[in-house]
Amino acid sequence: MNEKIHIIGGGITGLFLAYHHTKRGDSVTLYEQSEKLGGVIGTKTVEEGLVELAANGVLFTDQIKLMLDDIGLTPLFPNKAAKRRYFWVRGKLSRLPISILAGLKLVYTIGFKKIKFNDTQNFESWASQMFGISVTKNIIEPAIGGVYGTRLDALQAESIFSNWDGSGKNTILQEIKKKKGKSLGTVSFPQGMGDLVSHLVRYLEPKIEIKTNYQLQTLDEILKWKGKIRFCISLKSLISVLGNRIQENEQPNLLSIRTITRFGTSHLTKKTCFGVLFAKNEGIRALGVLSNSDIFPGRAKHGLHSETWIYPESAKQLENETWESILEKDREHITNKADSPKAVYITSWNAVFPAYDRKLYEFNRFIDVLESDWISKGIDIRFFGNYRKGIGLRSLFESTGSE
Ligand SMILES: Cc1cc2nc3c(=O)[nH]c(=O)nc-3n(C[C@H](O)[C@H](O)[C@H](O)COP(=O)(O)OP(=O)(O)OC[C@H]3O[C@@H](n4cnc5c(N)ncnc54)[C@H](O)[C@@H]3O)c2cc1C
Numbered sequence: 471m472n473e474k475i476h477i478i479g480g481g482i483t484g485l486f487l488a489y490h491h492t493k494r495g496d497s498v499t500l501y502e503q504s505e506k507l508g509g510v511i512g513t514k515t516v517e518e519g520l521v522e523l524a525a526n527g528v529l530f531t532d533q534i535k536l537m538l539d540d541i542g543l544t545p546l547f548p549n550k551a552a553k554r555r556y557f558w559v560r561g562k563l564s565r566l567p568i569s570i571l572a573g574l575k576l577v578y579t580i581g582f583k584k585i586k587f588n589d590t591q592n593f594e595s596w597a598s599q600m601f602g603i604s605v606t607k608n609i610i611e612p613a614i615g616g617v618y619g620t621r622l623d624a625l626q627a628e629s630i631f632s633n634w635d636g637s638g639k640n641t642i643l644q645e646i647k648k649k650k651g652k653s654l655g656t657v658s659f660p661q662g663m664g665d666l667v668s669h670l671v672r673y674l675e676p677k678i679e680i681k682t683n684y685q686l687q688t689l690d691e692i693l694k695w696k697g698k699i700r701f702c703i704s705l706k707s708l709i710s711v712l713g714n715r716i717q718e719n720e721q722p723n724l725l726s727i728r729t730i731t732r733f734g735t736s737h738l739t740k741k742t743c744f745g746v747l748f749a750k751n752e753g754i755r756a757l758g759v760l761s762n763s764d765i766f767p768g769r770a771k772h773g774l775h776s777e778t779w780i781y782p783e784s785a786k787q788l789e790n791e792t793w794e795s796i797l798e799k800d801r802e803h804i805t806n807k808a809d810s811p812k813a814v815y816i817t818s819w820n821a822v823f824p825a826y827d828r829k830l831y832e833f834n835r836f837i838d839v840l841e842s843d844w845i846s847k848g849i850d851i852r853f854f855g856n857y858r859k860g861i862g863l864r865s866l867f868e869s870t871g872s873e
Contacts, residue, residue: 472496474697478686481509482525482863483854484702485670487870488678489537498678505682507671509704510822513662514815518733519763519770520662521815524822526760526778527656528666529864533871541673543665545657552764554743558752558804559608563739567608567749576605580642587628587636589828594622612747616758617861619727619823620782621750629826632834632859653864658766686711698850702870705857706821715840722833722857724821726783730797731762733774734811738804745777746804754800755785774812824857834858 473496477484480502491498500507510524528534530545538545559567566573579601588596593614597606611622618625628636634645659665674680686692689711692699701708709721738761739746745760762769762776770776779797786796794814802808824830837853844851852873856862859869 475499475700476501476692476695476697477700477702478692479509479702479704479707479855480504480507480680480682481702481704482511482667482670483509483856483866483870484700485667485674486867487700487702487854487873488674489540489670490871490873492674492677493540498674500674500678500680501684501686502680502682503684503686503707507680507682508664508667510819511663511667513664515661516813516815518772518774518813519776520768521731521817522662522729522762522778523817524729524819525663525863526762527658527663527765528867529653529862530655530657531651531653531864533651534864534867537867541669543659543669546659546766546768547657548655548744548765549742549767551742552744552761554741556739556743556746557608557612558746558748558754559612561752563746563804568604572602572604575602576609579605582641584638584641585631585634585636585645586638587631589626589628589831591626592623592827593625593627593630596627597622608749612749612758615750616747616780618826619725619757619780620825624725624825624827626827626831629828629831629834632831651868656765660768689713689715693844693849693851698852701851701853702855704822705824705855708853708855708857716833716836720829720833720836722830723825723827725823725825726818726820727822728781728783728785728793729817729819730779730781730793731815731817732777732779732797732801732811733770733813734777734809735774736805736809737761737775738777738801753803755796756781756800823861826861830857 475491475496475498477487477498477500480500484500485507488498488500512523514521514523554565556563556565557567583600594606597610601610615621705722706724709716738759742764743761744765745758747758748754748756756779758780760778762778793816841852854870856866859865
């Protein structure tokens with residue numbers, strides 16, 4: 471096609487978009503404000519093993535496999551023994567924390583109940599109505615909270631399932647089946663997720679122009695550029711780029727989280743597992759923990775065990791508490807014994823996630839209008855990122871590939 475494409479933002483979204491355009495033979499320039507590409511994704515090598523800074527894995531599909539083949543990267547599949555996923559409910563670890571009756575109700579809801587979103591309900595009350603209180607508290611709350619970095623009452627279903635028809639016509643099963651390409655589970659890479667960034671960059675470097683340390687011009691200047699303009703910056707940066715085009719009360723909410731990678735000699739659970747998700751009000755302040763060294767080989771050295779704990783900002787209740795002490799308290803609650811870690815690495819992410827609530831839904835409608843207004847004036851501009859069509863890398867890969 472050979473079109474001129476300007477991609478602003480060199481995180482994984484910008485890199486994926488650049489990849490799709492090079493496959494079509496377009497002429498791409500990528501503008502990144504920092505000196506490094508990859509955005510939040512990156513892997514640090516420390517004395518004890520690998521520390522992921524953000525994403526720990528990507529959902530593998532046939533389309534992602536083709537991209538990995540192109541960039542010459544071999545996926546690392548999880549150990550089979552790490553399939554076990556635990557929920558922490560009623561003070562104990564459980565693989566299925568609901569009764570058989572509640573389980574049957576869940577299957578019925580997924581297969582037969584029509585989805586109807588309600589803009590006045592938060593996710594917790596919507597899910598309780600849809601699935602019942604037990605399934606919501608013991609399965610949906612921990613599962614969704616661990617991924618979206620907060621609790622259900624701060625989220626809204628319509629914003630999370632933005633691709634679903636919530637008008638009462640379809641069931642969840644019908645919506646799931648609509649999604650093209652089956653996921654074959656989570657994968658990572660031999661040197662962690664940083665491998666994905668470095669291989670994509672190596673693949674793209676000879677094919678596109680990359681401008682790092684790029685100081686963004688004003689939006690008015692950018693709108694004069696010839697060619698297609700594609701914003702792939704985080705929501706936090708976008709709010710500042712939009713400036714007074716958006717009213718303060720229309721600005722979406724942002725969430726801050728901490729991820730803490732802990733290396734130690736003792737295992738959190740008796741059996742090898744993928745990790746544990748925590749229900750609300752169960753005495754644990756973390757949203758979830760991943761058993762890194764159980765999941766992927768090569769994550770910890772010298773017989774050490776590696777875990778990554780995820781905390782919402784609100785988990786720190788006292789000024790003089792440390793994140794290390796909060797983690798050790800949570801851990802002791804599960805194992806019933808105090809332990810000392812060999813090393814702890816904390817990553818602070820301020821305003822890194824959009825809050826998937828009503829405001830984000832409204833903000834996306836506002837962005838839709840901006841895009842079509844500009845397109846009607848002959849300016850081909852589009853916005854991509856985890857605030858548009860889903861938080862995970864698979865969604866980002868698919869949304870950037872679908873334009
Ligand atoms: C702790 C954590 C764990 C996660 N775990 C997973 C997981 O296991 N699996 C999964 O699939 N997803 C996971 N995610 C989500 C996923 O990592 C993110 O959704 C994704 O990486 C976001 O990428 P992005 O490129 O859209 O944004 P970013 O990574 O924020 O990149 C945006 C880029 O734009 C640049 N930029 C900003 N402003 C400008 C400007 N004005 N001009 C030029 N450049 C600019 C920034 O410097 C940055 O490089 C996780 C996220 C976090 C934070």
